[in-house]
Amino acid sequence: MSTTTALPxxxxxxxxxxxxxxxxxxxWGLQQVAIKSTNAALPPVFQAGLRSAIAAVLVWMWARSRGxxxxxxxxxxxxxxxxxxLFAAEFVCIFLGLTLTSASRMAVFLYTAPCFxxxxxxxxxxxxxxxxIQWLGIAVAFAGMALAFADGFLHTGAGTGANTGHGSTLAGAAGDALGVLAGIAWAATTVVVxxxxxxxxxxSKTLFYQLAVSAVVLLALALGLGQMRVDAVTPLALASLAYQAVIVAFVSYLLWFWLLTRYIASRLSVFSFLTPLFGVTFGVLLLGDSFSARFLSAALLVLAGIALVNVPAKRNKG
Structure with a gap:
């Protein structure tokens, strides 16, 4: 089969x-629960490297089976x-940032990526x-994101980072900055693609590049940080790692890059605002987190923003 066929x-x-x-x-929202479930068994950077390595092998097998x-x-x-x-840099910033700031604050700054x-x-x-109108939609959706996590700060206080993570200290500010850098790295990856x-x-090839290169970078970093170890092996940890590697890094990323070849990337990226909202929802359902009218309002803002971004352009008649 020819590989030079024009894409639609x-x-x-x-x-x-x-x-x-x-x-x-x-x-992607459920992935946060999976990562937390595996942290006790595998250090974060080592966990991320293993996920990329396993998924890279799966992508290679998939590509080979399809020729x-x-x-x-x-x-x-x-x-x-x-x-x-860039893909590896995103996760380095996320994992290092999470040692300085809370998971909730990291999510706020990470999900500025669609704007970038x-x-x-x-x-x-x-x-x-x-x-x-599409720029307005992005602004409205981001306002909803900020409101959703502000609600989380007011009701639950600190996240699950290494400290309280409110960003009031120099360390917290550095963690927040790493969150922004992670969002920029994510956006830059999409722009490069x-x-x-x-x-x-x-x-398959686009995803293989990212997984293979990031696996090498992340595992090397884990080795340098002394994280190349397994603290415990439990069925939950194995299931969570499998979810991250197979469902997230293999299946979902492959589908994401397939979408990028068919649809306008800026219109797709704005849907990423839904990911942290799903993450909070899973927290409510699985971890017993509180759910308020403020969060509902934030969700409606995000949905309104997405609707604005996807308003079709007017066609000239005649």
């Missing part, structure tokens, strides 16, 4: 893409390595121009 023009998300993105956001070449010279090596390093993504695509990638030859290669 990217379009605004339809109902199928919207439903799939909501499902992916739910999967998709992963190692053919197609001019994507430079962009692929860059995307992989839209801005980067607006300036660097043709066909990704945002209209005013869309603005390079990776946009015209298979989703």
């Amino acid at each position: 023009a990217r379009r605004a998300p339809d109902s199928f893409a919207i439903l799939l993105m909501i499902g992916l956001c739910a999967i 998709t070449p992963l190692f053919r010279d197609d001019g994507t090596l430079g962009a692929g390595l860059l995307a992989g390093v 993504t839209a801005l980067g695509l607006h300036w660097f990638v043709d066909g990704e121009r945002m209209r005013r 869309r603005g390079s030859r990776l946009a015209h290669t298979s989703a």
Whole structure:
């Protein structure tokens, strides 16, 4: 089969893409519970490296079964390595930041990524121009995100970081800054994928680059930090690691990159605002966290923002 077949023009998300993105956001939101369930058995950076390594093997097996070449010279090596390093940098910032600030504050700053993504695509990638109403949608959705986590701060106080994580100390501020850097790294990864030859290669190869490179970087960092160890082995920890590697890093990421080849990336990225909301919801259902009218209002703001971002452009008549 020829690998030079032109890809279909990217379009605004339809109902199928919207439903799939909501499902992916739910999967990514549940990942927070899975990570917490595994932390007692595997140190965080080592856990992230193992997840990437396992998923990289699964992507290689998937590509091999479908006859998709992963190692053919197609001019994507430079962009692929860059995307992989950025992918690893995102998780380095997240894990190091979580030792300085709370998980809730980290989520607020991490999920500024769609804003950085839209801005980067607006300036660097043709066909990704945002209209005013879509920028308004991003602002409204982010306001909902901020309100949702402000509600969490008011009701539960500190998160599960190494300290109280309110950002009032220099260490807390550094942790918050790492959260922003993680969001920027995530956004930069998306921009690299869309603005390079990776946009015209298979989703399997794009994902393999990120997983393989990040596995090497993260495992090397875990070794340097003295985290290359297993503290305990429990069925829950194994199930949680399997969820992260197979469902999240393999299946959901493969679907995400497939969506990027079919739909406008800036319209898809804004759905990421749903992920922390799902995370809080799973916290309510699984961990007994409180649920308030403020949180409901925040959720409605996020949904309104998504609706604004996906308002179709008016067509000229005649």
